[in-house]
Amino acid sequence: MAITMEGVGSFMVMDKHRSFPSFIQQNKVSAFxxxxxxxxxxxxxxHQKMMKKPRTTTVAALIFYNPIVEAVAEKPVKLKxxxxxxxxxxxxxxxxxxLHFLDNTYPSQGGVVFQVVSTHIDPTIMxxxxxxxxxxxxxxxxxxxxxxxxxxxxxxxxxxFGIPGAITVINKYHKEFYLxxxxxxxxxxxxxxxWVQPDKIHPEKRIFFFNKAYLPCQTPLGLKEFRESELExxxxxxxxxxxxxDRIYDYDVYNDLGNPDRGMEYSRPTLGGENxxxxxxxxxxxxxxxxxxxTESPVNEQTPMYVPRDEAxxxxxxxxxxxxxxxxxxxxxxxxxxxxxxxxxxxxxxxEINSLYKRRTPLGVQLPIENWSRLPxxxxxxxxxxxxxxxxxxxPPNGISRNKLNPSIYGPQESSLKEEHISGYLNGMTVQQKKxxxxxxxxxxxxxxxxxxxxxxxxxxxxxxTIFFLTPLGTLKPIAIELSLPPMDMxxxxxxxxxxxxxxxxxxxxxxxxxxxxxxxxxxxxxxxHWLRVHACMEPxxxxxxxxxxxxxxxxxxxxxxxxxxxAINAQARAILVNAKGIIESYFTPEKYCMEITQSAYRDWWxxxxxxxxxxxxxxxxxxxxxxxxxxxxxxIEDYPYANDGLLIWSALExxxxxxxxYYYPEASLVQxxxxxxxxxxxxxxxxxxxxxxxxxxxxxxxxxxxTSFLTTILWIVTAQxxxxxxxxxxxGGYIPVRPPYMRRLVPNQGNANFLADPQGYFLSSLPSLxxxxxxxxxxxILSMHATDEQYIGGRKDLSTWGGDTEIIxxxxxxxxxxxxxxxxxxxxxxxxxxxxxxxxxxxPYELLLPSSGPGVxxxxxxxxxxx
Numbered sequence: 123m124a125i126t127m128e129g130v131g132s133f134m135v136m137d138k139h140r141s142f143p144s145f146i147q148q149n150k151v152s153a154f155x156x157x158x159x160x161x162x163x164x165x166x167x168x169h170q171k172m173m174k175k176p177r178t179t180t181v182a183a184l185i186f187y188n189p190i191v192e193a194v195a196e197k198p199v200k201l202k203x204x205x206x207x208x209x210x211x212x213x214x215x216x217x218x219x220x221l222h223f224l225d226n227t228y229p230s231q232g233g234v235v236f237q238v239v240s241t242h243i244d245p246t247i248m249x250x251x252x253x254x255x256x257x258x259x260x261x262x263x264x265x266x267x268x269x270x271x272x273x274x275x276x277x278x279x280x281x282x283f284g285i286p287g288a289i290t291v292i293n294k295y296h297k298e299f300y301l302x303x304x305x306x307x308x309x310x311x312x313x314x315x316x317w318v319q320p321d322k323i324h325p326e327k328r329i330f331f332f333n334k335a336y337l338p339c340q341t342p343l344g345l346k347e348f349r350e351s352e353l354e355x356x357x358x359x360x361x362x363x364x365x366x367x368d369r370i371y372d373y374d375v376y377n378d379l380g381n382p383d384r385g386m387e388y389s390r391p392t393l394g395g396e397n398x399x400x401x402x403x404x405x406x407x408x409x410x411x412x413x414x415x416x417t418e419s420p421v422n423e424q425t426p427m428y429v430p431r432d433e434a435x436x437x438x439x440x441x442x443x444x445x446x447x448x449x450x451x452x453x454x455x456x457x458x459x460x461x462x463x464x465x466x467x468x469x470x471x472x473x474e475i476n477s478l479y480k481r482r483t484p485l486g487v488q489l490p491i492e493n494w495s496r497l498p499x500x501x502x503x504x505x506x507x508x509x510x511x512x513x514x515x516x517x518p519p520n521g522i523s524r525n526k527l528n529p530s531i532y533g534p535q536e537s538s539l540k541e542e543h544i545s546g547y548l549n550g551m552t553v554q555q556k557k558x559x560x561x562x563x564x565x566x567x568x569x570x571x572x573x574x575x576x577x578x579x580x581x582x583x584x585x586x587x588t589i590f591f592l593t594p595l596g597t598l599k600p601i602a603i604e605l606s607l608p609p610m611d612m613x614x615x616x617x618x619x620x621x622x623x624x625x626x627x628x629x630x631x632x633x634x635x636x637x638x639x640x641x642x643x644x645x646x647x648x649x650x651x652h653w654l655r656v657h658a659c660m661e662p663x664x665x666x667x668x669x670x671x672x673x674x675x676x677x678x679x680x681x682x683x684x685x686x687x688x689x690a691i692n693a694q695a696r697a698i699l700v701n702a703k704g705i706i707e708s709y710f711t712p713e714k715y716c717m718e719i720t721q722s723a724y725r726d727w728w729x730x731x732x733x734x735x736x737x738x739x740x741x742x743x744x745x746x747x748x749x750x751x752x753x754x755x756x757x758x759i760e761d762y763p764y765a766n767d768g769l770l771i772w773s774a775l776e777x778x779x780x781x782x783x784x785y786y787y788p789e790a791s792l793v794q795x796x797x798x799x800x801x802x803x804x805x806x807x808x809x810x811x812x813x814x815x816x817x818x819x820x821x822x823x824x825x826x827x828x829x830t831s832f833l834t835t836i837l838w839i840v841t842a843q844x845x846x847x848x849x850x851x852x853x854x855g856g857y858i859p860v861r862p863p864y865m866r867r868l869v870p871n872q873g874n875a876n877f878l879a880d881p882q883g884y885f886l887s888s889l890p891s892l893x894x895x896x897x898x899x900x901x902x903x904i905l906s907m908h909a910t911d912e913q914y915i916g917g918r919k920d921l922s923t924w925g926g927d928t929e930i931i932x933x934x935x936x937x938x939x940x941x942x943x944x945x946x947x948x949x950x951x952x953x954x955x956x957x958x959x960x961x962x963x964x965x966x967p968y969e970l971l972l973p974s975s976g977p978g979v980x981x982x983x984x985x986x987x988x989x990x
Contacts, residue, residue, distance in 0.1 A: 198280040203307055205236065205289075207258060207273045210300035212437070232295040233257040234318075238277050238306070239329075241342035242284030250344030251284055253277040270302065286310045287345045291328040293318045298367065298431075304330065313923055317431045319367045326355060333923035335676040337786065338798045349672045353798075356430075357669045363407045364428040371430055371668040373809050374405035374418075379717060380702045381420045382413040388702045392416065393717060399725045399813030401658045403696070404429065404665055404689050421697045430668070433689040438911045439989075467891035470883075474892060475859060478899070479518045516899055519856035520966040520981050557758050560598060560743070562588040564642040565606055567650070567723060571715050573608050582868045582888075583711045586639045595958045596761040603635040605869050620869065627872065630881030634869045634888060640861045645710045645719070652847045653700065654720040655728065656839055656988060657692050662810020663836060664688055670802035676786040677799060677833070680779075683918060684840050687989040709890070709898045711864040724814075731819045734835040735772045735843070739765055761959045763968035764846055766951070770944045771842045771915070771971060771984070776834045778937040783830045785929055790825045799823070803832070841915050845984040846970045852906040853966070853981040858895045859885075866890070903979055905990065910977045915984040916941030941973045948972050 236258065240251035256275040289304050289312055298319050304312040314330045329348050336342070341349055358370035375394030382389040393400035406428040408418045421427045469475060568575075568585040575581050584605040590598040600622075607616035623629035664685045671678035699705050700717055707713050732741045736755055739745035744765065748756040753769045787793050794800070803823045808815045822828055855861045867888040870877040877884045890898065913919065916938040924930040952960050952967035960968040975983025 198282045200278050201281055201283075203238075203253070203277050203279055205238075205256070205275050205277065205307075206305045207236070207275060208302040208304075209271050209273070210302050211269055211271050212300055233259045234299075235292040235294065236275055236277070236304070237290045238279065238283075238286045239288040239290060239344060239348060240284040241287035241344045243343045250287075250348070251280070251282075253279045253283065284344070285342075286332060287334075287342055288312075288329055288331045288348055291318055291330065293320050293328075296320055296322075301330075311922065313920060315432075316369075317367075319431070323365075323367050324369075331672075331674045334674065334926065335679050335786065335924070336672075336674045337676065337792065337796055338672070339792075339795065341674070345674075349674060353669065353672060360405070361407070363409065363425065364405065366426065366428060366434075367431055368428070369430045369432060371665045372405035373402040373662065373665060374407075376400055376403055376696075376717070377416060378403075378406070378408070378418040378420070378696060379700060380414075380417055381411065382417060383411045383419070387714075389414065389417075390702050390714070391718065393721050394813065396813065398721055400721050401724065402662050402665070402810050402812065403658075404661065404693065406693075420701070427693045427697050429689045429693045433687070435687060435690045436911070439687065439909050467893070468887045469889055469892055469895070470886065472859070472886070475857075475895070478516050478896060480515045516856065516896075516903070517979070520853040520969075558592045560590045560592065560759075562586075562590065562639065562643070564639075564646060565604075567646065567719065568642060568712075569606060569608060570722070571712055571719060574715055575712055576607075576868075578713050580864075580866055581711055581713055582865050583641065584638050584869065586635075586642050588639050592759060596759065597958050598759070600636065600639075603632075603639055605635060605638060607868075618869070618871070627878065627881060630877075630885050631869065631872060634885055637859070637862055637885070637888065638865055638869060641711055641863065641865050644855060644861055644863050645712060645716075647847065648706065648710060648851075649712070649716055649720045650723045650727075652844075653695070653706075654724055655733065656844045656847060657688070657695065658720070659724075659728065659730075659733075659811075660688065660836070660840055660988060661692050663806045666802045666806040666810055670805055671798050675798055676782070677802075677829075679920075679923065680782055680833070681836070683913060683920065683986045684837055686913065686987040688840070688987055691988060691990055705901055709863045709894065709901065713864075728814075729817070729819050730811075730835070731821050733839060734831070735765075735768050735838055761957050763951075763957075763960050764971070767944075767948050767968065767971040768842055768846070770947065771941075771973075772834070772838055774937060774940045774944065775837050775841070776830065777940070778933055779833045779837065780826075780830045781933040782930065783826045783833065785927070785933075787826045787829060793826060793829050794824055799829075840988050841986060842971055842984050844988045848990065849906050849908070849975075849983060850970045850981055852899070852902040852979050855902055856899050858889055858898070862889050863898055864890060906979045906981070907990065908975050908977050908980060908983055908985070909989070912975070912977070912983070912989065913986045914975065915973050915986055917986075945973050 234257065236256045238253035240253075242251055243249055244251050254277055256277045258273050258275050260271075260273065286306055291301065293299065298317050301314040301316055301318050303314055306312075311333050312330045313333055316328070316330070318328050329352050331345065331349070336345075338349075356369060356371055358368070358372055360372050364370060375392055377392040377394075379393070380388050380390030391398060394402060406418070408421075408425045408428075411417045411419050419425065565585045565587050568583060572583060572585060575583050584607060586606070587604040588600055589602040591601050593599050603620045605618050605620065609616055620631055620635040623632045667678060667681060667685065673679070673682075697704075700707075702714070706716050710716055712719050732738055736745070736753060739757070740747060740755065744759060744762065745755040745757050747754065753773060757765055759765075787796075800823065807820055821832060823832060855863070865888050867884065870884070872878075889895070918934060918938075921931055921934055924934075948969070948971060951957055952969065955961055959965070969982040971984060972982040973984045
């Protein structure tokens with residue numbers, strides 16, 4: 123409807139949920155008018171005076187003035203508006219400095235051309251109103267050491283221009299630049315935060331929209347074409363080699379992990395497709411290998427790893443990773459030299475391991491400096507002062523419905539664990555008493571690979587099942603371990619059961635069995651729970667969101683800080699972590715079969731509908747639905763820190779998302795007919811997870827409640843779940859005898875002569891070598907590290923982009939306050955002596971879900987995104 127205000131003109135005002143939106147809600151017209159026209163009020167005479175001012179007058183408010191022709195018949199006047207352009211002052215490589223020199227030496231050949239786009243259309247041509255073009259030039263005199271540099275540009279617009287809704291940018295310089303923001307007269311803000319390429323490389327105009335969220339059906343007519351055009355640019359055409367300057371998001375299978383041109387030992391199967399289901403990755407389009415044209419050639423100097431330009435890690439994150447690598451090399455120096463001076467790479471004594479740490483071991487044992495003299499080091503190294511040696515040491519860690527296997531191949535499914543194995547450890551209870559026994563089961567996931575793993579030479583593994591008893595203190599006590607190998611024949615499964623020790627010999631047998639369990643657990647943790655469920659399965663959603671959701675879309679605006687750095691981190695992982703002979707294969711039990719294990723877990727076990735915390739706890743048998751309890755479920759282990767702390771964060775996320783969704787989607791029809799949202803969700807399933815898209819467990823997306831559940835699950839995975847899996851890796855896995863990444867010897871029978879002769883030596887020789895140990899610890903140290911620029915849950919730097927949506931700002935503020943309350947509650951729990959799993963002698967407090975953290979390896983902190 124049209125609202126005419128005397129002396130001002132007419133404004134089109136619609137309800138915010140209808141198809142033609144406006145900044146002005148019916149009940150806020152007066153406040154809006156007073157804000158934009160403080161000198162006018164409702165005085166017609168003042169308005170007429172203003173309209174008679176010289177054509178060069180700069181009046182910011184008049185850019186919003188859109189008089190209806192029949193209300194103001196005079197010819198529109200030309201007005202000047204001023205914009206403040208802020209660029210990031212980035213460090214430059216040598217070649218970039220040369221381009222910068224050309225740009226400064228020949229400024230007449232360069233410049234950046236801006237043009238403002240109105241939300242309104244010119245009814246005579248049915249296209250958006252446009253300002254005049256404004257060219258910005260910079261010179262060498264603008265050089266500054268500041269992180270940002272600001273320029274001003276001026277545009278001319280007609281007085282009936284309307285509301286600025288977008289700004290286009292053309293870079294005519296030789297070099298890209300990073301555009302942070304554009305502010306028009308301090309009234310309209312464009313948060314750009316993007317690299318702008320030279321038009322010789324990317325000739326299409328860049329478009330940036332103002333900070334107002336619109337559903338597709340609400341898009342102002344002047345912006346509709348630009349909204350669609352921008353998404354088309356981001357999708358690309360699915361062909362060609364991607365250049366580092368591209369901003370194209372597309373999908374591909376994992377055909378880039380191997381390098382068969384280097385030899386067959388570097389060949390790896392393609393993950394993704396009907397025969398090998400897997401999530402999709404971001405397409406890079408590198409040339410194929412010569413040996414196998416179905417695979418993509420590896421990263422090299424000519425074709426570096428591609429991620430869309432705005433997804434690349436910034437300078438601070440890149441420097442932090444480089445510093446971590448250097449620190450790891452230094453800490454690995456002395457063990458490497460020690461190993462070079464000896465005939466054997468096996469660890470000979472626990473003192474060799476203890477000497478790797480500063481001050482004390484995870485068990486609290488003080489380490490005297492004489493431990494260094496016990497190491498068989500070259501004489502020159504024994505003369506290094508202790509203060510220098512400390513630099514090379516590690517900080518002590520804080521603490522230390524699936525498809526069944528074919529019995530004709532893998533033997534009977536029945537376990538060898540019997541009641542007699544465990545009855546003596548149940549404190550007088552019986553096996554039949556429910557919910558006191560828990561199982562850690564790695565039998566089915568490892569058994570199909572064991573023959574191949576154990577044939578590798580330096581890898582020896584069992585498929586394990588471990589029974590835990592829930593003690594009256596609320597702690598879990600391991601009481602029996604089943605160790606399985608593939609059967610020699612169907613009638614004689616190769617299994618043995620190990621129970622807690624009764625003498626020195628069985629003590630070391632028990633330690634070996636536990637080490638194999640923890641080795642299985644370390645591999646499953648890294649490969650399945652961390653890499654697959656978080657990194658790999660979230661990548662398709664991030665791609666779909668960029669391809670199908672406009673930056674103006676409310677869901678995109680909500681998710682933007684939660685997608686930061688993930689594509690770049692995953693790309694680095696494919697280049698150095700999960701690739702053939704990469705770090706993961708080098709240091710985890712399955713070696714060359716690591717990614718195949720993740721593939722089988724994806725095929726047989728992963729389900730998006732069970733990835734939210736409450737559903738996951740129920741799936742794993744650790745909780746039961748109970749509507750009378752807080753969070754709607756009852757934990758079967760009451761003192762379960764991950765679940766108890768996690769449910770606080772889950773609930774806070776769910777409350778925020780529900781408020782957000784109900785604000786933008788008060789009716790189910792708005793969810794159902796949101797073309798961008800539905801396209802994003804369908805592409806996430808049918809393209810990003812194409813190989814399991816037919817599954818009947820995919821949730822529907824038809825109501826605001828459906829959308830709330832979906833978005834809460836996404837936010838949970840990329841924030842708290844990733845934090846719990848990633849940032850404790852060093853503190854929980856940094857003492858190798860407790861949690862080895864792989865084992866070099868199988869658990870012997872009790873009559874084994876070598877074992878009986880030296881049980882401790884047998885155990886130590888089963889662990890990775892000392893150089894491998896220190897290198898692996900360095901990797902865990904880097905993976906567990908927070909960057910200096912990390913953005914943590916509850917903190918958003920973009921709240922100003924919801925300037926007109928006070929309900930949303932209030933919801934984010936309440937969420938931030940709730941996160942602060944959660945942090946205080948977790949700290950209180952960690953100091954409660956009644957909670958035996960997080961407080962007490964020798965028990966490290968559970969800090970993985972404490973929301974905040976400083977930089978470095980802190981063992982706490984929940985970032986907004988999968989940023990490492």
